């Protein structure tokens with residue numbers, strides 16, 4: 001299953017994102033701790049890979065990085081249960097859920113969707129693929145993000161509010177996850193404004209790393 005998934009970006013039909021899945025991040029933005037998973041989606045035009053620059057969408061004055069562990073779906077998943085959810089995982093990746101925070105704040109005030117804030121072209125810089133077998137426990141890895149060489153986010157994944165089986169069970173009650181789709185599992189604290197010329201490095205300690213330049 002996993003070798004053909006190394007090209008998951010070309011197979012994906014969507015990127016499903018989980019919001020406020022780390023308590024420290026929910027609190028840093030003054031948001032309530034969710035009682036159930038909070039979902040939104042990015043289109044596949046959001047993907048960019050190493051070598052392509054991160055570019056703010058037109059009019060954005062406050063672009064933030066959010067480092068997140070990504071689950072790559074290995075088997076079509078509809079209405080699955082927690083107990084066998086891990087069988088549907090083909091592998092893992094790490095991505096940035098780039099967020100136009102000023103657009104999001106405006107949308108939040110208006111009770112409007114976050115789509116423009118979250119799914120502009122290039123809003124998902126994405127790293128490489130790690131087969132599921134190389135990460136026996138995805139809740140026992142360390143996510144990191146450095147900006148210009150300095151730690152900005154660093155967190156173990158065992159503190160997610162909703163674990164990965166719970167997220168997969170919940171998500172697939174509502175819609176089908178296709179092979180290659182990516183589930184981004186939320187960001188820990190440390191999101192900040194990024195600026196032109198910044199270099200953002202992110203990944204999983206000792207396992208995966210990617211570097212992007214901000215235009």
Ligand SMILES: CC(=O)CC(=O)C(=O)O
Pocket residue numbers: 017018019020021022025029066097099185186187
């Ligand atoms: C406040 C957010 O943008 C939610 C989000 O994406 C997260 O990772 O948490």
Ligand SMILES: [Mg+2]
Pocket residue numbers: 017018019066068097186187
């Ligand atoms: Mg996010």
